[in-house]
Amino acid sequence: MLTKHLASRKAFTLIELLVVIAIIAILIGLLLPAVQKVREAAGKTQSKNNLKQLALAVHNCHDVFQITPPMFGVVGTQVAGGGAGAGNNASFFFNLLPYIEQESLFKLGKDAARSTAIKGLNNPLDPTWSANNGVYTLPASVPIWIAGGGTNPWPNWANQANATSTNKWGLSSYSANFQVFGDKGAKFTGISDGLSHTVIIGERFAVASRTTGTPTEGAGLWAYGTPPVVTSYALAVADPIPALRTSTYSSSYWTRFGYVNLAGANAGWTTNPALQTQNWNCECHMAPEFNKTSTTVHPLKLHGMGGAINMAMADGSVATFNSNISSENFYFAETPQGGDLSSDPQVP
Numbered sequence: 214m215l216t217k218h219l220a221s222r223k224a225f226t227l228i229e230l231l232v233v234i235a236i237i238a239i240l241i242g243l244l245l246p247a248v249q250k251v252r253e254a255a256g257k258t259q260s261k262n263n264l265k266q267l268a269l270a271v272h273n274c275h276d277v278f279q280i281t282p283p284m285f286g287v288v289g290t291q292v293a294g295g296g297a298g299a300g301n302n303a304s305f306f307f308n309l310l311p312y313i314e315q316e317s318l319f320k321l322g323k324d325a326a327r328s329t330a331i332k333g334l335n336n337p338l339d340p341t342w343s344a345n346n347g348v349y350t351l352p353a354s355v356p357i358w359i360a361g362g363g364t365n366p367w368p369n370w371a372n373q374a375n376a377t378s379t380n381k382w383g384l385s386s387y388s389a390n391f392q393v394f395g396d397k398g399a400k401f402t403g404i405s406d407g408l409s410h411t412v413i414i415g416e417r418f419a420v421a422s423r424t425t426g427t428p429t430e431g432a433g434l435w436a437y438g439t440p441p442v443v444t445s446y447a448l449a450v451a452d453p454i455p456a457l458r459t460s461t462y463s464s465s466y467w468t469r470f471g472y473v474n475l476a477g478a479n480a481g482w483t484t485n486p487a488l489q490t491q492n493w494n495c496e497c498h499m500a501p502e503f504n505k506t507s508t509t510v511h512p513l514k515l516h517g518m519g520g521a522i523n524m525a526m527a528d529g530s531v532a533t534f535n536s537n538i539s540s541e542n543f544y545f546a547e548t549p550q551g552g553d554l555s556s557d558p559q560v561p
Contacts, residue, residue: 285438431465431512
């Protein structure tokens with residue numbers, strides 16, 4: 214009887230199999246968005262942690278030298294590469310290497326170290342960093358508005374001799390505030406608007422481009438930079454300032470925001486009559502861009518990975534700005550000495 218019973222059992226019908234498959238597909242469909250949200254949340258948390266560590270590194274450097282690194286230069290008596298003597302200029306992020314557990318990389322010197330992909334400069338939500346494995350091949354010739362002057366975007370200190378191995382540069386998903394660090398670095402006592410109200414580092418696409426405008430493309434290369442070519446960014450005889458117009462100081466490969474090669478009237482970014490009378494003086498006051506892909510953004514701006522952007526503040530905290538922030542309000546958070554606390558979006 215047992216043998217007869219087993220022999221009479223039927224396999225799954227086609228309809229039953231299709232029902233099972235449909236149920237599995239529905240479950241997967243419900244699960245994938247949840248997994249994606251978990252990944253996004255983890256990416257946001259990691260990026261905030263990266264910004265926190267970078268802000269702490271700025272503070273640790275300031276504790277040692279009583280000044281922060283400049284966008285490109287020597288911080289205090291610290292010499293890039295660990296050698297003796299003065300005048301060995303290097304980028305903002307290179308000068309932070311000893312304070313983000315990268316002292317061995319710092320000791321290599323900027324030219325030997327520049328091709329390294331640094332995990333702490335990778336925002337997990339930035340697809341361009343991972344797509345390029347954290348490194349970027351810098352061409353020897355690009356359009357003038359991308360290179361900053363001629364067609365060669367390479368700084369004089371960087372070795373181009375071997376185009377197959379030495380043309381690599383490490384990428385960064387973060388940029389530093391030109392208006393805070395400038396060409397000389399910043400003393401915290403000089404940030405009169407308050408450390409908790411002043412942005413110092415923000416998120417960006419490591420590789421960015423757009424179809425129109427100048428420049429059309431760029432990348433955040435953490436070791437990139439050149440010494441300043443002018444002593445003042447105030448309105449000059451010509452606009453843009455001639456020396457900046459022909460220099461890689463204005464190229465689109467820096468890891469900085471808040472800079473623009475314009476010195477004249479800047480009324481287009483604000484409706485505030487009091488602010489419309491101010492000149493650019495090479496300080497860009499445009500807000501970050503949001504909800505765009507890496508191929509549709511301004512290469513010199515900060516970029517939100519969706520509808521929000523995380524930024525490190527000068528007091529070491531990390532703030533999140535939403536896509537509804539105006540350029541005028543961003544100006545209040547970007548300027549360290551604007552005297553604009555009453556309008557600062559970070560003020561409670």
